[in-house]
């Protein structure tokens with residue numbers, strides 16, 4: 106069996122929290138805390154959860170835009186955590202990112218040509234004359250006219266700017282793209298155009314995606330596998346069919362209950378989840394003891410406050426379904442019944 110394109114094992118990213126006159130480290134903000142998953146080529150892993158759950162930090166840590174605090178990362182069997190700066194720069198050609206705000210991620214002073222030429226220059230792709238042709242081809246691939254090459258970001262709509270962001274990510278022919286809330290800032294009709302474009306690009310070029318979103322409907326539309334994240338950990342992960350047909354973790358169930366949304370004008374998962382779940386997301390600086398979801402879980406038991414649940418596969422070897430909850434732990438079921 107081939108190695109997965111991306112393998113993530115117990116990945117953690119903690120940020121020191123400094124305070125006092127001497128700015129000493131007083132605590133650690135555990136943004137990502139022991140995440141494991143695998144992604145095959147040509148597939149999309151959807152990462153979903155409320156804001157502040159660590160999704161974006163995980164996306165950046167996967168590309169080593171943040172240095173991992175612990176854990177391992179393999180890309181095509183190569184350990185990314187051991188690469189030095191120049192080897193990492195070469196590897197980055199294979200791994201790109203698309204950001205949420207296409208306007209903020211494009212320099213207002215650069216034409217489309219200058220923006221798309223930068224990654225080609227950086228990775229020394231093609232000749233000087235060939236690069237202009239390549240940029241025009243890229244614009245066509247993402248549904249823009251080649252004449253757009255000399256225009257500036259403010260001359261485009263939000264959807265068109267996101268297409269430029271996608272063209273920039275595609276310029277170096279990556280094998281993996283992390284799309285961080287890539288359609289969240291767009292109108293619903295433009296969202297579906299960009300999602301269709303991402304699907305087409307995956308079929309045509311075989312790019313794998315880690316697709317980060319707070320919108321469960323978007324994640325369902327685009328993903329093959331889904332990971333549900335809460336306070337830095339994946340609390341449930343499985344194929345998209347299993348997650349949406351048999352959600353098992355109480356957090357996943359609550360998120361799904363929040364759809365359709367209470368306010369039809371709103372696509373805000375945080376507002377929707379708040380209407381179903383009690384309380385706010387706790388601080389990742391001082392996460393709750395035991396199961397970090399116990400302060401909001403409608404099914405919490407005494408054991409949840411003291412013991413951290415393990416991730417258990419309730420699916421099969423060929424169709425895994427990992428859940429981090431005491432309710433699915435057969436070893437604890439006897440204990441739970443007697444509480």
Ligand code: SF4
Pocket residue numbers: 354355356396397398399400402403404405406409414429430431432
């Ligand atoms: Fe809820 Fe307990 Fe399961 Fe955590 S371990 S999700 S608190 S039932």
